[in-house]
Amino acid sequence: xxxxxxxxxxxxxxxxxxxxxxxxxxxxxxxxxxxxxxxxxxxxxxxxxxxxxxxxxxxxxxxxxxxxxxxxxxxxxxxxxxxxxxxxxxxxxxxxxxxxxxxxxxxxxxxxxxxxxxxxxxxxxxxxxxxxxxxxxxxxxxxxxxxxxxxxxxxxxxxxxxxxxxxxxxxxxxxxxxxxxxxxxxxxxxxxxxxxxxxxxxxxxxxxxxxxxxxxxxxxxxxxxxxxxxxxxxxxxxxxxxxxxx
Amino acid sequence: xxxxxxxxxxxxxxxxxxxxxxxxxxxxxxxxxxxxxxxxxxxxxxxxxxxxxxxxxxxxxxxxxxxxxxxxxxxxxxxxxxxxxxxxxxxxxxxxxxxxxxxxxxxxxxxxxxxxxxxxxxxxxxxxxxxxxxxxxxxxxxxxxxxxxxxxxxxxxxxxxxxxxxxxxxxxxxxxxxxxxxxxxxxxxxxxxxxxxxxxxxxxxxxxxxxxxxxxxxxxxxxxxxxxxxxxxxxxxxxxxxxxxx
Numbered sequence: 001x002x003x004x005x006x007x008x009x010x011x012x013x014x015x016x017x018x019x020x021x022x023x024x025x026x027x028x029x030x031x032x033x034x035x036x037x038x039x040x041x042x043x044x045x046x047x048x049x050x051x052x053x054x055x056x057x058x059x060x061x062x063x064x065x066x067x068x069x070x071x072x073x074x075x076x077x078x079x080x081x082x083x084x085x086x087x088x089x090x091x092x093x094x095x096x097x098x099x100x101x102x103x104x105x106x107x108x109x110x111x112x113x114x115x116x117x118x119x120x121x122x123x124x125x126x127x128x129x130x131x132x133x134x135x136x137x138x139x140x141x142x143x144x145x146x147x148x149x150x151x152x153x154x155x156x157x158x159x160x161x162x163x164x165x166x167x168x169x170x171x172x173x174x175x176x177x178x179x180x181x182x183x184x185x186x187x188x189x190x191x192x193x194x195x196x197x198x199x200x201x202x203x204x205x206x207x208x209x210x211x212x213x214x215x216x217x218x219x220x221x222x223x224x225x226x227x228x229x230x231x232x233x234x235x236x237x238x239x240x241x242x243x244x245x246x
Numbered sequence: 247x248x249x250x251x252x253x254x255x256x257x258x259x260x261x262x263x264x265x266x267x268x269x270x271x272x273x274x275x276x277x278x279x280x281x282x283x284x285x286x287x288x289x290x291x292x293x294x295x296x297x298x299x300x301x302x303x304x305x306x307x308x309x310x311x312x313x314x315x316x317x318x319x320x321x322x323x324x325x326x327x328x329x330x331x332x333x334x335x336x337x338x339x340x341x342x343x344x345x346x347x348x349x350x351x352x353x354x355x356x357x358x359x360x361x362x363x364x365x366x367x368x369x370x371x372x373x374x375x376x377x378x379x380x381x382x383x384x385x386x387x388x389x390x391x392x393x394x395x396x397x398x399x400x401x402x403x404x405x406x407x408x409x410x411x412x413x414x415x416x417x418x419x420x421x422x423x424x425x426x427x428x429x430x431x432x433x434x435x436x437x438x439x440x441x442x443x444x445x446x447x448x449x450x451x452x453x454x455x456x457x458x459x460x461x462x463x464x465x466x467x468x469x470x471x472x473x474x475x476x477x478x479x480x481x482x483x484x485x486x487x488x489x490x491x492x
Contacts, residue, residue: 054329063332067320074313075387083300086309141321146392 065137102130348376
């Protein structure tokens with residue numbers, strides 16, 4: 001007890017705020033906050049290790065996080081697509097861990113608010129978002145190990161955003177598939193949006209999708225477009241037989 | 247009990263031999279032997295899944311194993327070289343997981359004896375050795391998870407063969423360093439080799455390194471050259487102060 005109290009007491013108010021904010025994104029309380037702080041130190045800070053003189057910034061963690069992300073996505077695809085050959089799996093993984101996709105994830109979580117730097121944030125290129133997202137994954141690995149890292153990646157990357165048929169290009173948009181079917185079958189549809197941030201640290205939107213006046217699916221995400229696509233996908237899978245029989 | 251007996255009974259003699267042989271390499275008894283069998287099925291066998299029609303061979307497992315190997319080596323280097331930046335870590339990893347090095351590992355374990363194929367083994371290119379070594383890592387991941395996979399990679403790749411100063415090119419050979427020092431200091435040295443396979447499934451050699459008639463280091467590996475280098479490295483580290491002061 002004494003030991004625990006000591007740890008808590010040595011944490012500053014600033015650290016406590018950082019931990020509380022971070023917890024909303026990672027879903028658990030960090031054990032060693034130092035790993036996470038390092039994930040957001042930009043090289044422009046020019047921080048160096050006192051003993052060895054080597055620079056301290058998020059770049060090493062980015063290397064580690066990138067490797068863990070690749071491994072977790074590989075194991076996910078291996079299980080998810082039992083019929084895909086090596087070339088297919090490699091290609092799908094590249095799409096999921098593309099610079100563009102990682103930047104989008106980092107941006108959605110607003111990770112840039114944690115970054116410490118000596119240059120204006122407006123001067124950063126787009127890649128900073130993806131880089132610190134990978135560094136965060138590296139910090140989670142160091143703090144909690146592979147399984148926690150895998151759980152985080154499933155919760156924040158795979159479950160909400162990875163959609164194999166869409167990545168394959170077989171389906172470009174579930175919304176367009178759904179609307180097409182409604183029009184062909186003379187059904188009324190309606191997407192009703194509302195802001196739904198709740199206790200989340202990130203702004204969220206929800207949508208209710210109505211078919212002939214009845215709510216048939218809901219979606220919630222960090223943008224209206226994404227929420228809409230999630231609801232459409234759910235509707236698509238619920239009505240799949242009817243839609244593909246068309 | 248009844249269930250366990252049933253599993254054991256359904257294993258053929260051939261499977262039992264495969265498991266016993268494999269155990270010497272992986273260091274534990276496989277839970278699901280099917281994963282490991284698949285790691286050695288060459289595409290020329292033309293085996294297909296009865297339901298989906300997709301080919302069954304080691305290539306998917308190779309993809310998975312490659313990802314796990316990269317992740318484990320990344321986490322090893324991250325911890326081992328705290329002063330290395332992202333570029334350094336990336337470069338070191340490439341050297342460790344180079345096609346050439348993986349082929350050497352697969353060849354040392356004699357993994358090719360497990361391969362089922364419809365082409366003569368002499369027709370395979372060199373890369374088959376590294377590919378099935380990666381597939382074996384994939385099978386271990388599926389059977390036992392990340393930690394067992396990490397343990398295997400440390401035991402069979404990192405501990406015996408990964409040597410950061412050598413990879414950096416700072417030291418090309420511990421043997422030459424050691425001999426140079428002996429000559430300069432007029433010391434007698436002698437490498438005494440003997441075959442030392444023991445209960446191992448792979449042929450092994452041992453060497454005793456004598457300095458002025460006294461054994462100062464030993465080495466054991468799958469070739470004389472490697473055993474010699476291991477013993478020299480041990481001697482180098484034991485006498486490091488004296489050697490570098492020269």
